[in-house]
Amino acid sequence: MGTTGLPELIARTHDDYAYNARASAEVAGVTKDSVYLVSLPAGHNFPLACPGILGVLLAGGRVVMLPSPEPARAFATIEAEGVTHTAVVPAVAGRWLERAAQHGAGQLATLRVVQVGGARLADELACQVEPVLGARLQQVFGMAEGLLLTRGPYTPRGYYRAAEHNARSFTGDGWFRTGDICLRTPEGNLVVAGRDKDMINRGGEKISAEEIENLVYRLPSVSQVAAVAMPDPVLGERVCVYVVPRAGATVTLEEIRARMEGAEVARFKLPERLVVVEELAWTKVGKIDKKALRTDIADRLKAELPGG
Structure with missing residues (x-):
């Protein structure tokens, strides 16, 4: 189910998740040599399949799991396990930046990609990630249902037994409305405004x-x-x-x-x-x-x- 408002049952298929995990792994540069740290709740879509656990394992990589993203333990684990990729939410990114600013980022030498998702990362924090943590920032946007006003191989056909909710969330020809406000730049890029x-x-x-x-x-x-x-x-x-x-x-x-x-x-x-x-x-x-x-x-x- 989603992470906002009242719970809705999102009808997913195995093909949906396999496609999403493989496509996300390719975008994130995941290979058989990648080591992925999971410190967010593993059942949620972001650490599960964006590319998450599934994408890394499908690529032949290795997954390391922690019960929480507490900075000191997370940094020590990244160093000990040679972690290359990880996923955090904006609040955790802020705590990691503070930790690295105070104690240095020497333990993060192997870290190549830090994904931030779950909510929009403030610009002032985003611009600090690469210079402070030494890893590329990849902002992951979306929800378990899919991206913006969208239709495609990962988009569900509707919520399970929720006709009223479906009427608000889907157009008559199957496009899903996320409720996100975006701006299109002159270059054709989309910027999520809220x-x-x-x-x-x-x-x-x-x-x-x-x-x-x-x-x-x-x-x-x-x-x-x-x-x-x-x-x-x-x-x-x-x-x-x-x-x-x-x-x-x-x-x-x-x-x-x-x-x-x-x-x-x-x-x-x-x-x-x-x-x-x-x-x-x-x-x-x-x-x-x-x-x-x-x-x-x-x-x-x-x-x-x-x-x-």
Whole structure:
């Protein structure tokens, strides 16, 4: 099943998975000499077949497994096993970058490819991966159902016994709608800008949460950030940012707004509330749990009302 919203049963076939695993392995440069580290939940599509366990084994390579991607143990395992490829989510990539910046990346000498998926990796983190970790960054985008508005050998024909959901998610001629918002560059490349569910509607102005997060990540005091919609009786929604500061650092709303204004960001996009936390809410597959954060800020606002 997918990793967002309520669970749906995604009808997959063995041919689907074999095609996906082999095609992904080719793109990732996997060969019989590859060593793949699995530290994410192995049953999920990303570490299972993109190319994951299946793609590496089909290519004749070797798979090494860890119960978690904790940086110290992961780095030691990469060195001991000669790991060449691995897959992480953005939060883990951030922790690995911090570890390498503090202790060096000498243990990662054999690592050639770091795949990041599950959610979009902020540009400010993406540009650090190769210079800091010494490995090529490969951003893996998609979902268990397939890529963008798509139809092909890996696209299912529909969810199992879910007619209402199918009517929303598939066109009449079988194209699958993912709900992702993409931009096409003049060169013909696609840039993922976010999901339609991750847009903040401030008085009719649509704001990409990921755009806000990329801007906030430019502050050296910020370790992790999540932008979410905050309910507002006048405008409908306003921008709220949750921030985990780096060790020993402080972050203020004024600092965030000043940095964004300095980058000539439109004023309606400026965050209007900052919540500093020690840790963000995460889903079981390592994505930031935006639903939990939206619930949290709504509860905070209710508690601040008279009699709340």
